[in-house]
Structures are given as structure tokens and as C-alpha cells.
Amino acid sequence: MIHPYYSYRSLFPTLSTHLHLASCSQSALAEPISKAIEEYHNSLLSCGNNWNEAMKKVEETRKKFAEFIGAEPDEVAVLSSVSAAISAIATSLPYHQEKNKVLLSDIDFPTVGHIWLAQEPFKDNMSFIHSSNGIIHLEQYEKEVTNHTLLTSIPHVNYYNGFKQNLRAIADIIHRKGSLLFVDAYQSTGHIPINVKEMDIDILVTGTRKYMSGIPGVAFLYVKKELAGQLKPRVTGWLGQEKASAFDIHHPVFAAGTRRFERGTPSFISVYAAYEALKLLLEIDICNIELYLKELAQFTLDYGQEKGLHIIGPLSTENKTSLTSFYVENASKVEGLLREKNILVSARKDVIRIAPHFYNTKDEIQYTIKELAGLINGN
Ligand SMILES: Cc1ncc(COP(=O)(O)O)c(C=O)c1O
Structure with a gap:
């Protein structure tokens, strides 16, 4: 071979x-990524406060990740962990009497269940698709997603056994029933191509520590533009505001697009690593x-x-x-x-x-x- x-x-x-x-x-860890970590460290040593430079790197990283998944930069939020990204959505979705069911699967990473089970009132309207031998068949989505399903959460790849799901086929089924498709792609990004538009994904989360070749401390949240503007984060912060630099404590206004899910200062050192890792992966294809x-x-x-x-x-x-x-x-x-x-x-x-x-x-x-x-x- x-x-x-x-x-x-x-x-x-x-x-x-x-x-x-x-x-x-x-x-x-690849050398260019290790060097990026050093670059952040050295910039602190050489100039003391490197805020502007580091925030610029956050924007460049947002752009690179958007390119990586076929999205627009304003459809991407840079967060600190996949759990934080999932929580951003679980605490923002509106609860409607007629559309209030959340469907998860037993092959989701446990953090997904932990987060949704902590949400009132969704926790009483949650159910799980059951796998057999760690596999879920397409017919199960036909059967279990109903017109009352607000959101269906699935992993692209089962963390336990590597089972990979057909996202486009699942999107077609669940969108016919009016459910949103939420994809945890932490076990696929970095080695399986993803195009959120072609795959018709509404929301996607992933982090940089696994196949994306970075280190802990950075996760990405993609929310498609049409949806992001309708959601009102309840876990928020100054960097999720339209104008963080206004320093206005009284009149918060959410940023346009998915950036509204950002909160406070990101782990800059991990952002430097993430940028270089994305560059490397895009180069290799x-x-x-x-x-x-x-x-x-x-x-x-x-x-x-x-x-x-x-x-x-x-x-x-x-x-x-x-x-x-x-x-x-x-x-x-x-x-x-x-x-x-x-x-x-x-x-x-x-x-x-x-x-x-x-x-x-x-x-x-x-x-x-x-x-x-x-x-x-x-x-
Ligand atoms: C598929 C999947 N989702 C989520 C997580 C949790 O990610 P985090 O620790 O960044 O919240 C993991 C961690 O192993 C995972 O494999």
C-alpha cells in the first residue's frame, strides 16, 4: 500500500x-501547529498585551473554518468546547406547545444527553432513537421523527465504533417533517469532507482536538444564517453583542448571525493552533x-x-x-x-x-x- x-x-x-x-x-501534534502555539506565547513575551493581534487571528480562524465546511464566516461562532456549543443551542431554542420534541440517539456522545436532560421544559419532551449494534438505520428516522419534532440531534460518526451516518439522506427525511438537523461532527471533521450546504445541515458542532489536529480549547458552532437570526441566546456575553466595543452595560443587542453565540475571551493559544491546523488540512485536502x-x-x-x-x-x-x-x-x-x-x-x-x-x-x-x-x- x-x-x-x-x-x-x-x-x-x-x-x-x-x-x-x-x-x-x-x-x-504537527510542527507548524506547535510553532503557532509558540508564536502566541512569544507575542505575549515580546509585546505584553496582544489583544488586537489575537482577535484578528480569531477572525481569520472563523473564516478558515467556514471555508472548511462550505459556510459563510458569519454563520460560525468560535467557542471553547463542543459541550459549550451544544449548550448554546439547547438554551436558545424556543419552546412551542405544538413543536417541542427533541430527538436524540443513544449513539450520541453522552454530553449531548446530559445537556438536553438539564433543560426545562425540553427534558420532558425528549426521546432517544435506539441503535442496534451501534448502528441506526434510515427507516428509524422515518418512524421516529414526527411533525412535533423541533430538533433531531445526531452524531455524524459514532464515537464508540466508527459507524458513519448518511447526513444528506437523514436531512431529507427529517426536513420533510419540519425538524431541524443538529449534527455533532466532532468524530468526522478533519478526515471526512463536510459541506453544510450540500448536506443541508441546520446546525453543526465540532472541536479541534481530535482529527482536526489542534489542541483543546476551541470548538466551532455553525448555525445557518436564516436560523441564527431568529435565536435569542440565554447564555451570552459581551463578545456575542453587535458592538462589544461600545461597552454599554444597559442595552445589549445580539450580533448578527451565529457570532451571537460567542461569550467571553476565547482561548487565544488554542485559536492560534486551530488556524494552523485548518491550514494544514486544507492544503492536504x-x-x-x-x-x-x-x-x-x-x-x-x-x-x-x-x-x-x-x-x-x-x-x-x-x-x-x-x-x-x-x-x-x-x-x-x-x-x-x-x-x-x-x-x-x-x-x-x-x-x-x-x-x-x-x-x-x-x-x-x-x-x-x-x-x-x-x-x-x-x-
Ligand atoms: C462526538 C463527541 N462529541 C462531543 C464530545 C465532547 O467534546 P467537549 O469535551 O469539547 O465538550 C466528544 C469528546 O470526546 C465527542 O467524541
């Missing part, structure tokens, strides 16, 4: 000492990354089965990403044992997730699976 990104490997210092296969959690990762996913499935490992989730690259989950009873202990051998994978409940990115090789996966099989089966 040819590795089209071999020359990029030298950008990632940890790849010379570690097998880094945990991009579903934190991807390896996500469509090409997806193609390469499909090959790695197929290899992971084949070799994992050959070594007698039990795969949890889809067995076809048609509806899964490069994330493959192997059943392991004491997963977090095994994650720790592999870490001692400089192999980075990610445990969740009873699975070990192997989640390669564009910089990984087939040989790294093969070695990791051999070690994993050795720990589980003693072979």
Missing part, C-alpha cells in the same frame, strides 16, 4: 517515538485523506479478524470511518499496557479504538493489532 502522505510524517515529532493511533481522542483512510480501515478490519479479534460495529468501510473498535473486557487497563510500549490507542467502556489519521501507516496498524491480540489472546 502506497502511503501518499509519507513526507508529512517528519512534521510530527511523536511519530518517531510512538505509534499514534488515537486521533479519535487527540491527534499527533480532506477528500484525499478520506480515500487513504478507507484503505487503512479495510486493512484494520481484515487484519483484526485474521488475528481473532472481535470487532464491535460495522464491518464495511461503506458505513464506517477509519476508527475500528475491538472488544476488550478490561479496555482501560489494556490501553495503559499498550501505552507502556509507546502505542497510543483509546479505550471506551469495553472497547479499544484504533483511530488512524493521514500520517499513519499500515505497518503501524499491523504492529498495534499484533500487540493487542497478544495481550488479549496471548498470541
